[in-house]
Amino acid sequence: MDNSVLVVGGGIAGLALARALRERDIPVEIAERAVPGAGAGTAGLAINLPGNAITALTALGVGDGLRKLGRPTRRREYRSTRGRLLFTIDEEEFWGADAQPRCVRRKDLLALLGDGLDDARRSPASVRGVRPARAGAEAAFDTDEMQTYAFVAGADGVRSVVRGSVFGGGSTRESLLSAASWRFMAPNPGVDCWTVWSGDGGAFLLIPVDEHEVYGYASGIRGGPIGAEPSWLHETFRDYPDPVRAVLAHIEKDPATLYHSPIEEVRATSWASGRCVLVGDAAHATAPVWAQGAALAVEDALVLANVLAGGDWDTAGARYEAKRRARVTHVQTATDRFAKAAGLPTWLRNPLMPIVGPRVYRGAYESLRTVDLK
Numbered sequence: 001m002d003n004s005v006l007v008v009g010g011g012i013a014g015l016a017l018a019r020a021l022r023e024r025d026i027p028v029e030i031a032e033r034a035v036p037g038a039g040a041g042t043a044g045l046a047i048n049l050p051g052n053a054i055t056a057l058t059a060l061g062v063g064d065g066l067r068k069l070g071r072p073t074r075r076r077e078y079r080s081t082r083g084r085l086l087f088t089i090d091e092e093e094f095w096g097a098d099a100q101p102r103c104v105r106r107k108d109l110l111a112l113l114g115d116g117l118d119d120a121r122r123s124p125a126s127v128r129g130v131r132p133a134r135a136g137a138e139a140a141f142d143t144d145e146m147q148t149y150a151f152v153a154g155a156d157g158v159r160s161v162v163r164g165s166v167f168g169g170g171s172t173r174e175s176l177l178s179a180a181s182w183r184f185m186a187p188n189p190g191v192d193c194w195t196v197w198s199g200d201g202g203a204f205l206l207i208p209v210d211e212h213e214v215y216g217y218a219s220g221i222r223g224g225p226i227g228a229e230p231s232w233l234h235e236t237f238r239d240y241p242d243p244v245r246a247v248l249a250h251i252e253k254d255p256a257t258l259y260h261s262p263i264e265e266v267r268a269t270s271w272a273s274g275r276c277v278l279v280g281d282a283a284h285a286t287a288p289v290w291a292q293g294a295a296l297a298v299e300d301a302l303v304l305a306n307v308l309a310g311g312d313w314d315t316a317g318a319r320y321e322a323k324r325r326a327r328v329t330h331v332q333t334a335t336d337r338f339a340k341a342a343g344l345p346t347w348l349r350n351p352l353m354p355i356v357g358p359r360v361y362r363g364a365y366e367s368l369r370t371v372d373l374k
Contacts, residue, residue, distance in 0.1 A: 004029050005308070006139055006149040008127045008162050013280025013297035014155035015113035018120055019060055020305035029149075030117065031125040031141070043107045044257055045183050046070070046215035048194070048207055048288075051095030052368040053295035054102060059302055059373055065112045070104030071210050073194050078357055080346070081199035083241035086353040089361050091194070095369065103194075103207045103215055109294075129165040130154070132274040135314075137166075151275045151313055153304065155297075158264050160282035166273050175263035175287035177339035178202075178219035180226035182233055185257040188214045189246035197244055200346050201236045204244050216247055217288070219263065221342040228260050263287050267332065271324075272317030279304060284328045286335045290364050296331065300324060302373040327371070334364040 005021055007014045010032025021028040049057070057066050076089040091101050126142040130152050137152040154162025158172060188208055196205040198221065205217040218233055220226050227235075230251060237244050251258060266285040271278040280297030304320045338360065341349070 003027060003150045005151040005153060006031060006127075006137075006147075007153050007155055008130070008139070009154065009156035009160075009280075009282070010034070010114075010121065010123065011155065011157065011280075012109065012113065012294050013282070013301060014153075015110065015117065016057075016060055016298045016301035017153055017155055017279060017304060018117050019062075019113060020301045021308070022117070022120070023061065024305055024309040026305070026308055028120050030121045030123075031127050031139070032121060032123045033126045034124060042183070042259055043110065045106050045185060045259060046103055046207070046209050047106045047109060047294055048073070048215070048291040049102045049104065049109075050291050050295055050365065050368075051091070051099035051101050052365075052371060053291075053298060054095075054099045055371065056295060056298035056302060056373070058098070060113075060298060062112050065115075066102065066104070066109075069108045069112065070102050071208050073101040073103055073207065075193040076361075077193055077195045078353060079195065079197045079241070080350055081197055081201075081240055083197070086350060087357040089358065094362075094365070099369070101194075103209050105209060127156075127161055130162050130276060131165065132276060135275070137274065137276045151308065151316070152277075154276070154278045154282045155280050157281045158266055158285045160266075160278065162276065163266075163268060163278055163282050166276045167268060167270060167278070171266050171268040172264050173267060174223070175265055175339065176223060176336055177221060177287045177289060177342060178226060178263055179224055180228070180260060180262045181217060181219040181288075182226075182230075183218075183259045183261075184216045184247075184251060185209075186214055186216055186247045186250045188212055189243040191243055195243070197237075197240050198342070198346075199240075203342070204237050204240055206243060206247065214247070221339075223343075226260075230255055230258060265332075265335075270321070272321045275313055275317065277304065277317040277320060284332065286332055287339065289335045289338045290331060292331045292368075295368075296328060299327070299371055299373065306374055323372070327368075330367060331364075338364070 004027035074092040078086045129140040206214045271283040279300040
């Protein structure tokens with residue numbers, strides 16, 4: 001039997017876990033479907049990293065490299081469909097200098113996390129099933145190879161093969177906020193901070209990645225279908241302020257970076273079974289209201305690596321879940337609460353935003369400013 005840990009999935013969660021295990025001298029192997037650097041899917045987009053993501057990535061040992069990527073996010077602005085400022089958040093003051101939120105290109109973050117891990121990768125290598133085995137877990141690869149590992153971690157996202165084969169189905173659900181979203185990159189139309197415009201039809205977010213480019217996210221706010229054709233963006237947001245219309249004009253001429261996808265959440269009742277566990281989105285994907293996908297994934301990786309380094313791998317999964325469950329539940333609850341509030345009509349929601357908005361922000365993030373990664 002192989003004495004190493006198999007990490008299924010080579011995204012943010014998987015690479016973070018592999019790095020954390022390497023730091024603790026635990027042998028690790030990564031099975032990822034795509035060839036590294038292939039640039040498929042969301043690799044050409046960006047990612048918003050709130051303060052607790054920065055804290056976790058720094059604890060992972062990539063803080064110096066991270067500060068060379070993207071751009072810090074010093075302020076948030078919440079605006080109406082007419083451009084009126086409803087309230088603002090000083091993120092630099094809230095998080096502090098050591099945990100300054102940042103928007104970075106996803107491919108750059110993946111390259112940073114994957115640096116030095118090439119020898120740990122089996123790529124392309126799809127795992128088609130995992131099952132518990134005596135003092136370990138057995139993985140079946142799409143090449144018909146079977147191999148037993150001392151421990152298996154499913155870091156393979158919302159449609160996790162590990163979750164499906166070990167924990168069964170029924171854990172995914174459609175987001176309460178919006179059934180789907182559009183993501184894209186565009187020339188910066190003049191925004192200098194995290195800015196969202198929200199109305200009855202939907203929300204349109206722009207975050208500067210540097211002085212020249214923004215990362216964009218657009219979705220509905222009351223559930224229901226979101227058009228899979230770019231025309232939905234133009235029909236929904238054509239009357240929004242100038243920065244939004246400028247981005248829409250660019251998208252119409254150059255739709256290459258547009259990425260449409262459902263917003264699915266994972267509410268798994270268990271993340272651990274014997275020597276098999278789930279980390280990141282495979283365990284607890286949530287709508288990106290509070291941008292916690294990468295943050296929770298890296299935190300998961302650090303906690304699981306520390307638990308495994310402490311020994312007794314038969315109980316490691318249960319101890320890892322016990323340490324992480326309350327924090328994840330807090331994020332899920334805050335996400336659901338925001339989704340319901342966002343569904344209020346603007347005539348009621350907008351007058352409340354200057355008072356309620358900052359409280360909601362603090363309520364979601366206050367407890368995330370500190371974390372026990374041991």
